[in-house]
Amino acid sequence: MDAHENAPDGIWISRFSPAELDERASAVDPGLPLAGLTFAVKDNIDVAGLPTTAACADFAYLPERHAPVVQRLVDAGAIVVGKTNLDQFATGLTGARSPYGAPESVFGGGLISGGSSSGSAVAVANGSVHFSLGTDTAGSGRVPAALNGIAGIKPTRGLLSTLGVVPACRSLDCVSVFARELSTADRVMRVARGFVPEDPWSRRAPEEARQTGRPRVGVAEGLEFFGDSGQEKAYARFAGDVTVDVAPLLEAGDLLYRGPWVAERLAVLGDFLAAHPESVLPVTRRVLETGHGFTAADAFRAQHRLQELRAAADRMWERIDVLVLPTIGTTFTHAEIAGDPIGRNLILGRYTQFANLLDMAAVTVPNGFTEDGRPASLTLFGPAFSDDSLMALARSMRDDVETTGHTLPGRVLSGAGPGGAGMTVAVVGLHLSGEPRNGELLGRGGTLLGTARTAPLYRMYELPSGAPGLVRAEAGGAAIEIELWQLPAATVGGFLAGIPAPLSLGRLVLEDGTEVTGFLCEAYAVSGAPDITASGGWRNHRLKGSDS
Structure with missing residues (x-):
């Protein structure tokens, strides 16, 4: 293996050798559902034979076995190429918080790749692998997809096992999937998901109610685009059926980084941070240390308010079947992020960070480009375990035959x-x-x-x-x-x-x-x-x- 030989572009942290990959490829049964597909794994998810670093060398350990979600994919014939870069300890949405480099978006121009699953998204977007695994606590499986023009799937919490994943916020973490094509993402999701008894956060998916007729699509008005008229125009191209008030969702999202859930990160990383403060990047350490400022009473108050906001979200699903929002309100270059790493990180998560707190599933798809050539995207949200319906709607928007009655400009032109x-x-x-x-x-x-x-x-x-x-x-x-x-x-x-x-x-x-x-x-x-x-x-x- 080529451990710790990160590429100068900041995408990889460690990789298997070409000889190892050739040997594994030759042993794959061609009849398996994912036979021959290559994939990358974010380096906070265990892959046997490669160190798990979470982008912190002093934290690294060598796992004896694959994380269950990785094992399912390998058993289906997919081939792990290596481990990809991330915002350290999956703390951030920029892709610029790693000692292993800061990958640029495939669209160039100094544009950030987005994080924390930065390397996983870029490895898919540049064609290095067919698909990849990331994680998504606040948007890390969607923001990088938006900034690299690919599909990003954030499943219902617990649908894909998080056993063998270095936690960010254990109660909110998800394993996510990146792919260039929704059809590939769908195949991967169907293999990767499944209840794991040893994982206390794993959930059994109920049989999803079959959608009849055209889904009711909700959109929002009065969103912030932070001065980015191009992203605003891109979102306006999509027309929904119902306009909904997303203020309760945005308030819930604010609880994640401005509330006591920051302290949940210390439940896993607090001892390491105390023992090795210099091993953690200053910006990452600054975020983690804010968790010390919350009390147990603060945590309960926030949980009580979150329950009220969940009730508001549940009432929203009585009016609509899917909510479509811009994935990000604007884009940033690496230079812009360096000027305000924490403030601009919050802007990137404005329309993503509520999803796990409110127990939603989400699918991110490209939505063309702005006038200045920046990528735009949309995210489709649904209630817990609406994953198959969201994927079907996303695919129909980009299918050869339009079946939903809605026109998404990013769909593939009909034959x-x-x-x-x-x-x-x-x-x-x-x-x-x-x-x-x-x-x-x-x-x-x-x-x-x-x-x-x-x-x-x-x-x-x-x-x-x-x-x-x-x-x-x-x-x-x-x-x-x-x-x-x-x-x-x-x-x-x-x-x-x-x-x-x-x-x-x-x-x-x-x-x-x-x-x-x-x-x-x-x-x-x-x-x-x-x-x-x-x-x-x-x-x-x-x-x-x-x-x-």
């Missing part, structure tokens, strides 16, 4: 369109209207749906062949004009067969967050090619060329 079943294709160059290869679309019964623009994530180059090549940029991308065409299902195969290398069809993210199949170019082919991104699109580039 069905005005012309019946088929395929929607984004074209960027020679297949545009009036361009030389447009006839390949028209001749196959293609219908122009309209023009659109990509999210600001791409760069365009003029290839030696005279065609444009669109590539996903690691940094400094821009929005590119495209056209959307609908092809009948019967002609799709012939069209695909005619696409020449180095072009291929992949997933393009549009300006409103929609994903659609479209033309992309292999990165090797643009080496040395003129960068024409500034033109904003192939047609503009051609027009500029004719004017010169």
Whole structure:
């Protein structure tokens, strides 16, 4: 194993060696439900053979066995790659509180990755693994998902066992799941969950009532976006059925870091903190030490108030089936977090930290991008054990056939369109209207749906062949004009067969967050090619060329 060889990007703390991974992969039964899927594990969850550090080297220990949730995944054929970085002792939502480095969001620009499950989210978003495990006490399984454009699942407390997890707040902790695709997250959840008798916090899930008809979707008005008009506009794109008052939820969330639940962290870490104060990062130590300021009477007062707020939340579920809120009200760079690490951490948790106190399940999904290219997302909340219903609703929002009556801009564009079943294709160059290869679309019964623009994530180059090549940029991308065409299902195969290398069809993210199949170019082919991104699109580039 490569223990403690954290990558310079701050994602990993320890990993199994390539030889160990190859040996395990060769032994996997291909008939298992998760056969061959790789995953990462947040380094506060036990994996046999790798140290559990909780991002504190002096705290580290070597577990003899996997945590039960990890064992379930391994038994189903998944392969653990290694342990990922986190905000130390899972205390924080920024991804910037670790001696093992502070990973950046996959969208670059100095954007934080979010925490505390920072490495787990980035390892999924950058394609290092198929899925990962995190933990979520105040939002650590949702905030990093939002900042990296992936799905984050915070299950009902106790649905996934927390045995073998270093506690943050033992009564509130959850194991969470990250994946790029909701279908993958769903498969993982169905394997990972289950009652564990040895775990006093494990819960048996009752049979979930089957949802009939379209769910009643609640939204909120008057939310704070902390001056971020882009995030405000992204949330406004989603329309619900009922407007609800979320003030009781937000008040409950304030109890987590501004109330006596901070003291619960000391129940596990107090002795270590007292014996090794210099082993704990100053910002982490500052948060933990606030727990000393609460009395037993404070704890009971807070529990009494929380019970009142739970009753208000229960009344909310009489009006709606699911609540949809922005996952975060705004985003921050590492420099901004450094300027106010505790205050801005609280802002990141504004719409997440009430969930476990109020015994809710939650699913976070991407919701496009803001005008300045920052990722936006939504979180779907439901009462305890509504996990399957939330997942079904989230998937339907991004499914090929819209079944809910609600339009989420981040859903995958339908294969069905005005012309019946088929395929929607984004074209960027020679297949545009009036361009030389447009006839390949028209001749196959293609219908122009309209023009659109990509999210600001791409760069365009003029290839030696005279065609444009669109590539996903690691940094400094821009929005590119495209056209959307609908092809009948019967002609799709012939069209695909005619696409020449180095072009291929992949997933393009549009300006409103929609994903659609479209033309992309292999990165090797643009080496040395003129960068024409500034033109904003192939047609503009051609027009500029004719004017010169």
